[in-house]
Amino acid sequence: MAQNLIEKIAQRFAVGLPEGSVVRSGDFLTVRPQHVMTHDNTAAVMKKFQSIGATEMADPKQPVFTLDHNVQDRSEGNLEKYASIQAFAESKGVDFHPAGRGIGHQVMSEEGYAWPGTLVVASDSHSNLYGGLGALGTPVVRTDAAAIWATGTTWFQVPPVALVRLGGALRPGVSGKDVILALCGYFGQDEVLNHAVEFSGEAVAALDMDSRLTIANMTTEWGALAGVFPVDGVTLDWLKARAAALPEASPSTARFHQDRIAELEARPPAADAGASYAKVLDFDLSSVTPHVCGPNSVKTLHSVRDLASKKIPVQKAYLLSCVNGRVQDLAEAASVVAGSKIHPQVKLYVAAASSVVQAESEARGDWAKLLAAGAIALPPGCGPCIGLGEGLLEDGEVGISATNRNFKGRMGSREAEAYLASPAVVAASALAGYITGPEAYEAVELNGAVEDQPAASGEAKEIPILPGFPESMEGELLFCDADNLNTDGIYPGAYTYREDLSREQMAAVAMENYDAEFQNLAAQGDILVSGYNFGTGSSREQAATALHYRGLQLIVAGSFSATYKRNAFNNGILLVDCPGLTEFLRANGPAAAPTVRPGWKAGVDFRTGKLKLQSLDDPSRQEEFDFAPLGPTAQELVLAGGLENLVQQKLQPQSG
Numbered sequence: 001m002a003q004n005l006i007e008k009i010a011q012r013f014a015v016g017l018p019e020g021s022v023v024r025s026g027d028f029l030t031v032r033p034q035h036v037m038t039h040d041n042t043a044a045v046m047k048k049f050q051s052i053g054a055t056e057m058a059d060p061k062q063p064v065f066t067l068d069h070n071v072q073d074r075s076e077g078n079l080e081k082y083a084s085i086q087a088f089a090e091s092k093g094v095d096f097h098p099a100g101r102g103i104g105h106q107v108m109s110e111e112g113y114a115w116p117g118t119l120v121v122a123s124d125s126h127s128n129l130y131g132g133l134g135a136l137g138t139p140v141v142r143t144d145a146a147a148i149w150a151t152g153t154t155w156f157q158v159p160p161v162a163l164v165r166l167g168g169a170l171r172p173g174v175s176g177k178d179v180i181l182a183l184c185g186y187f188g189q190d191e192v193l194n195h196a197v198e199f200s201g202e203a204v205a206a207l208d209m210d211s212r213l214t215i216a217n218m219t220t221e222w223g224a225l226a227g228v229f230p231v232d233g234v235t236l237d238w239l240k241a242r243a244a245a246l247p248e249a250s251p252s253t254a255r256f257h258q259d260r261i262a263e264l265e266a267r268p269p270a271a272d273a274g275a276s277y278a279k280v281l282d283f284d285l286s287s288v289t290p291h292v293c294g295p296n297s298v299k300t301l302h303s304v305r306d307l308a309s310k311k312i313p314v315q316k317a318y319l320l321s322c323v324n325g326r327v328q329d330l331a332e333a334a335s336v337v338a339g340s341k342i343h344p345q346v347k348l349y350v351a352a353a354s355s356v357v358q359a360e361s362e363a364r365g366d367w368a369k370l371l372a373a374g375a376i377a378l379p380p381g382c383g384p385c386i387g388l389g390e391g392l393l394e395d396g397e398v399g400i401s402a403t404n405r406n407f408k409g410r411m412g413s414r415e416a417e418a419y420l421a422s423p424a425v426v427a428a429s430a431l432a433g434y435i436t437g438p439e440a441y442e443a444v445e446l447n448g449a450v451e452d453q454p455a456a457s458g459e460a461k462e463i464p465i466l467p468g469f470p471e472s473m474e475g476e477l478l479f480c481d482a483d484n485l486n487t488d489g490i491y492p493g494a495y496t497y498r499e500d501l502s503r504e505q506m507a508a509v510a511m512e513n514y515d516a517e518f519q520n521l522a523a524q525g526d527i528l529v530s531g532y533n534f535g536t537g538s539s540r541e542q543a544a545t546a547l548h549y550r551g552l553q554l555i556v557a558g559s560f561s562a563t564y565k566r567n568a569f570n571n572g573i574l575l576v577d578c579p580g581l582t583e584f585l586r587a588n589g590p591a592a593a594p595t596v597r598p599g600w601k602a603g604v605d606f607r608t609g610k611l612k613l614q615s616l617d618d619p620s621r622q623e624e625f626d627f628a629p630l631g632p633t634a635q636e637l638v639l640a641g642g643l644e645n646l647v648q649q650k651l652q653p654q655s656g
Helices: 005-013 042-051 076-092 104-110 125-133 141-150 176-187 209-217 232-246 257-264 304-308 326-336 355-365 367-374 423-432 503-508 544-551 561-572 579-587 632-640 643-653
Strands: 028-031 035-038 063-066 096-099 119-122 135-138 153-155 159-168 194-199 227-228 280-286 291-293 301-303 316-319 346-348 398-401 419-420 448-452 473-479 525-529 554-557 573-577 600-605 610-615 622-624
Touching: 005 119, 005 194, 035 141, 042 141, 042 301, 063 076, 063 104, 063 141, 076 096, 076 135, 076 573, 096 503, 104 119, 104 125, 119 125, 119 280, 125 209, 125 227, 135 159, 135 227, 141 153, 141 227, 141 561, 141 643, 153 159, 153 632, 159 326, 176 209, 176 301, 194 600, 209 227, 209 232, 232 257, 280 579, 291 304, 301 304, 316 326, 316 423, 326 355, 326 423, 346 423, 355 367, 367 632, 398 423, 423 525, 503 544, 503 579, 525 579, 544 561, 554 579, 561 632, 561 643, 579 622, 579 632, 632 643
Parallel strands: 035 063, 035 119, 063 096, 119 135, 159 194, 159 280, 194 227, 316 346, 316 398, 398 419, 473 525, 525 554, 554 573
Antiparallel strands: 028 153, 280 448, 291 301, 291 419, 473 600, 600 610, 610 622
């Protein structure tokens, strides 16, 4: 049976699959990633690792530690934290890259950890970047990272996959950053939310590696869980060049071994002919001109041509981050500012994505051009991109940045405004003192289309049920008719850092910010149904556990935020995706209130993946819906009461 590239990589790194199994989108798998990266949050993962009773790494060569977020902080507390991470790495035989080496995602690429055709995860949302190299890079939460350290494995649900076909050719002066900003804004209605994206099309071959890494990185902001480019001549040339540039004694030499590259060249990972996709998006790169997103939103898109006429003044400009701090990015900016001076009312901050990037930029002369123009150099790392260190936005200021996020308050004051743009536009704006590009651009309309694909018809099959897992359940429906019901609505932020609340107290405030009547309507044993992207927003675990404590035995939604789903299953809580049920309830009369009891009893059959409704008013009226069955991996998590308990169970024989 034909598989897309995401399914094929997931199959390759799955463990414990029954013989003959073919991995499909929606499947829950136990996977053994090639690598797992943690950065400054390694300290938090260390605590998780110890709390589950682990003492040794399952595979010391699987984790990678990189210090990159708060590298400007020279306080005693931060230096002690960094020293403890390094000591832990040395004691466990884990590869460690200190502060100043660079941003973790760039290091993972430069050192050959992110290898084409492999599954590589990180406890950071921008692990999508590895897809530029043809790896399936996707984020995990800290509990997952600790589980991988201890057992080598974690769980993964294969997401729906969107095929993005790129056509046309980029105009002169248009960069990969312009492409991904245009994609985020043009397809800004959650078209790829919680999907993995596979890039294809005639235009891909003309995109260099820096452009691919930039585009893959910001598929995160587009809403995707991964963004993967094909492994082609561009990929192979980059690998060969990187291998040739390595110092003789580099520990990365084994990862960039010529035999490994030759094997990849002989058998590049690729989707099968006739593979299925959830949707197909077509986008014409020749319609892209330089664009800017903002303020304070990635999906608010403007052409540079339109904004330049408004002469929006800027006070700070940034050339840095894992999305746009590479050699080509610095070179583009340097060519714009060469021989000129930064506007006296603007501060331009520059940080290379890694020490390797900075050294090459210095050798090329680009770094010197930026400094001569008045740029302020920062050490390789994240810094102001995430609101740490020197150069943060202050009240009333406007910043233009070659970073990947411009959420309100992320880069400093919530009373500031942040725009995103390419390195060339950032540099031109720093010279002019207002948002503009290095040249005039003609007006061009973006051109793209999206088409949902019919679901692949597969043979109905029963799922084996593990001993102790319920084959079925029954309950009355409770309907919260809302899309994007966020974690603050589910569990208010005012309680998030209250560690003194009992389970009963947490249950009593569930949905407080969504609907004050929820508590009066909810009953023990209810099955909660909601809309799409349920649990979006912050990563607070209590948004999942509070509903469980309230006595809801199952949550059904059109779709879930990926982070919410991870938090739920990591706490042993049942979720089911069933868009058909959501659409049925909506079609049978608009909800009269935020929370309603629509008058249906549900029977859920986990063996067959069937959800059957019976009307409470007219028992002869029945409806049936399919949902993706929960395989052994998901069942195991629920039976164990969550991932930490499951890991402890797996470790018991080691200590017995």
